[in-house]
Amino acid sequence: MSINWYPGHMKKTKDLIEANLKLVDVVIELLDARIPISSRNPQFDRLVGHKKRVVALNKADLADPARTRKWIQYYADMNIKAIPINSLNGDGISELIAEAKTASSDVLEKAMRQGRLMRPIRAMIVGIPNVGKSSLINKLAGKTAAKTGNKPGVTRGKQWIRLNKELELFDTPGILWPKIEEDMMGIKLACSGAIKDEVLNIEDIAFHLIKLLLVDYKHVFYERYKIDQTIETPVEIMEAIGRKRGCLVKGNEVDLEKASRLIVDEFRKGLIGKITLESPEQLLQAGATEHHE
Ligand SMILES: Nc1nc2c(ncn2[C@@H]2O[C@H](COP(=O)(O)OP(=O)(O)O)[C@@H](O)[C@H]2O)c(=O)[nH]1
Ligand SMILES: [Mg+2]
Numbered sequence: 001m002s003i004n005w006y007p008g009h010m011k012k013t014k015d016l017i018e019a020n021l022k023l024v025d026v027v028i029e030l031l032d033a034r035i036p037i038s039s040r041n042p043q044f045d046r047l048v049g050h051k052k053r054v055v056a057l058n059k060a061d062l063a064d065p066a067r068t069r070k071w072i073q074y075y076a077d078m079n080i081k082a083i084p085i086n087s088l089n090g091d092g093i094s095e096l097i098a099e100a101k102t103a104s105s106d107v108l109e110k111a112m113r114q115g116r117l118m119r120p121i122r123a124m125i126v127g128i129p130n131v132g133k134s135s136l137i138n139k140l141a142g143k144t145a146a147k148t149g150n151k152p153g154v155t156r157g158k159q160w161i162r163l164n165k166e167l168e169l170f171d172t173p174g175i176l177w178p179k180i181e182e183d184m185m186g187i188k189l190a191c192s193g194a195i196k197d198e199v200l201n202i203e204d205i206a207f208h209l210i211k212l213l214l215v216d217y218k219h220v221f222y223e224r225y226k227i228d229q230t231i232e233t234p235v236e237i238m239e240a241i242g243r244k245r246g247c248l249v250k251g252n253e254v255d256l257e258k259a260s261r262l263i264v265d266e267f268r269k270g271l272i273g274k275i276t277l278e279s280p281e282q283l284l285q286a287g288a289t290e291h292h293e
Contacts, residue, residue, distance in 0.1 A: 010177055017047055017174040020124060024170060026052040026104040028096065030127030030136065032192050033063035033084060036071050037278040038185040039128055039194065041176045052103040053080065056096055058132040059192075060084035067276035074280035087135035097140075101167050108166070120166050126174035130194045133173035137161070140169055184208065188277050193268050206260030209267060210234040212277050220273050224266075238263070 021027065027048050032039035036057065055075055060068055068084050075082035081099045085092035104121040127133050141161045160168040178194060180186045187208040189195045197205070211234050213220060221227050227240040242248070242259030249255045266272050 013175055013177060014043075014047065017126065017176070020170065020172070020174055021047065021051065024051070024122040024124040025107045026054065026100050026121060026123045027174075028100060028123055028125045028136075029053055029055050030058050030125055030131045030133055030173075031055060032128075032131050032194070033057035033060045033068055033071070034276050035188045035192050035278050036276075037283060038178060038180075038188040039131055039192065041128065041179045043179065044126065044176060052107060054096065054099045054103050055080055055082040056092075056136070057082055057084045058087055058127075058136065060092065061086040061089070062270035062274060064274050064276040067279050070280050074283070085136070087132045087139050090139055093136075093139060097163050097167060101164070104167075120162070120168045122160065122168050122170065123163075124170040124174060126176055128176050128178045128189075128194055130192070133175070137169065137171060137173060141171070184212075188212075191264060191267055191277070197264075202260045202264065203256055206238060206263045207234050209264060210237050213272070213275070217273065217275055220275075224272055 029040070029044065029048075057063070057068060057071060063084070072082045072084070081103065083092050083096045083099055085096055087093075100123050101121065104123075108121055125133050125136060140163060159171045161171050162168050178185070178189050180189070186195065186200060187205055190197065190200050190205045191209050210221075214232075214234065214237075221231075221237055221241070222229050225241045225244055227237065227244060231237055231240050238256060238259055239254045241263060242254035242256065245259065245262055247255045247258035247262060263272075267275070
């Protein structure tokens, strides 16, 4: 399985983020709440340096609330505030804005003491493709609708969106590439929609998704797809779902490709259930240092 999904662009992307980061005081790191490990680039820490940060667990509406709570605790233990949000309906967004302000309050205070802060705190959203950066910016921009125009040092066309009196958001997000350290990360990213289906085989994605679901969410197969409880292997489950849903080819065989698309699609839409494929225990077992390089 090839894991080189972003050939050539990485250096350019990294340079661009580095340049834009210079303009901001606080970074909003957007993660996919269903896969907080795979949707995070560990090299991000080095890029951010000592800059203040807030983690936003986006698509929390699709994630398992119990696991989301564990992730919040995981970050709290590292003194990082993580906030579950839904960029489509706006849930959690006012808390996110408040936290971005709080996180940068010492920057603000220090500058005010020195009598030099003549501008609001500036924030930027950073995350991998498809994690919801544009949706979040649109939601935030829609809420305030006040764009503050071009400023010196900002590429023409880019703008600051005023979120409140003290906080502005850069209207262009930083795009990070996922760091795929193992094949399963690629699978999870594909399940979340972060990498194009063409990069991997849809049947592989579905097969591994079923395997992952079997670990902690076995009930979904029996509850949503109403398949027989005696069916337990991934291939049999895939076939049973295909049959139930009429994904058939002539000769009454299951069309595995069609069944695979259906399963992955339903996972992405949250129809299978509120599911989180990664938990903090995995990191703590592996040695916590690796997640945050
Ligand atoms: N269910 C759900 N879907 C979301 C959320 N945020 C974004 N999306 C969807 O995720 C997809 C990618 O979002 P987009 O903002 O384009 O991601 P970007 O590539 O990071 O800018 C779109 O289909 C969005 O509708 C969310 O909080 N919940
Ligand atoms: Mg976008």
